[in-house]
Amino acid sequence: MGVKIKVGIIGGSGFEDPSIFKDQVEKEVTTPFGKPSDVLIEGVTNGVPFVFLSRHGRKHQFQPSDVNYRANIWALKKAGCTHILATTATGSLVEDYKPGDLVILDDFIDRTWGRPCTFYDNTRGGPFGVCHLPMKPAFCERARQAMITAAKARDYPFHETGTAVVIQGPRFSTRAESLMHRQWGGHLVNMTTAPEVVLAKEVGLSYAAVALVTDYDCWRQDEKSVSVGEVMATFAKNMDKARTLILDTIQLLKADKDDSYLEEHVLTQAGSVMYKE
Template identity: 55%
Template sequence: MPQKIKIGIIGGSGLDNPDILKNASTKSVDTPYGKPSDVITLGQIEGVDCVLLARHGRNHGIMPGNVNYRANIWALKNEGCTHVIAATATGSLQEHIKPGDLVILNNFIDRTQGRKQTFYDGEKNHPLGICHLPMEPAFCERTRQLIIQTAEQLNFSVHKTGTVVTIEGPRFSSKAESKMFRQWGGDIINMTSVPEIVLAKEAGLCYALVALVTDYDCWKDNKDEHVTVVDVLATFKKNVTKVTKVIMGVVPAIAKEDWSKTIDELQELVQNSIMK
């Protein structure tokens, strides 16, 4: 019998509108890792069960380094989610990736500092063992491809691959850092994808991320194109409906497929990565 699908949706800055869900209701939850960023919102998109969570809280009061990523992912897993579609606002590190474009990520470079990246930390009431989890591929390829197809059907400018550099924040990069990240092969930059992606995979969830490009960071020599909060928010507001439409479109597409083999293989990978 096919695996019952339930899709977690993690919204970043402004990408957490509960109006996308029908029959919505909120629920306060707790986890062995503390409370998630906010209540979770339960509902449906075209009859598919979904769980929405605001990464920074509904009032955007949690800075990137203080997000309880472990509690967020655990809450979605505990609620029965099989997939997570996450959204993030990002800066571009490449000329051809323009503000307003969508990037469906397939890799990452971690520049965060001290964030907890595993559920298997040896603490009381946490899972036993040490998880040496392979991170290639980092994202669920099947889910990525469905998102790409959905974005193309909507005629959005979409980049089918991309490497995100995740920095600690909350400050933006210096120009020297921004240029260095370009040399490393980074395509876009944000502050939240790690450890979210790592924890989602460790939890056995099919995770993919839709990145909305809002700016060119600060690597360009043109002084008028240095990233600012004002410019980011302006571009974001003009383009955020693209992300919403992609999510609304891909959820029923995911639910139409049989994911039993994909989920079983992912969970087997996690179990085989644990040393006890």
């Protein structure tokens, strides 16, 4: 295909400041679904154009259930992005996934409610029809493998797979909920992967996410309750790993000569839409 890639970067909690990128240009945009969480910050990193967007806003002004996920994804798509690489702070539901570890997500369980999770709802200026989107695989496998390769090359402590249980927030889980999520087979718990990954797939984008483990939630016996301070302190200590992983992954995606998977994402999306008579 010879597609020139452009990478959208969604910075999660602790990654609101895109100061690692040089020669930035801010663009304020709007979409049929409203305004995204913040301005789009465009630039180039080692020859690859990127668009950075802070998921919660650069002042972290939007709680998880108030993030306009549809506007965020639509804005990145309209900006010409072919990929989205996202970061997310997560609690661990299993002993082996330790605070400070990176996890390349490969699946999720959606426990959120009330969040618009499709573009196909007759919004004026949006797409027409009904989209029955398959979510296996949930994430782009090619982008996931690039993240895995990048993590191995840096010798970071990481896990190649992980299922995130996405809770509504903004509160953390009760201990009973945390134990239930473990029984369901979850490895991690966070508040933002859904509907973000769904919406990215619904517009045919390659989407992958790296989770940074910040705490053990509250399932362990005698474990202290998770706190904002603990989460942010752990993320700040390990933020450079997540940033470096994103930058390395971009270069691996650029070097990948077989970009047919991008067309496959587009075809999957197009084949999932049923149009009304």
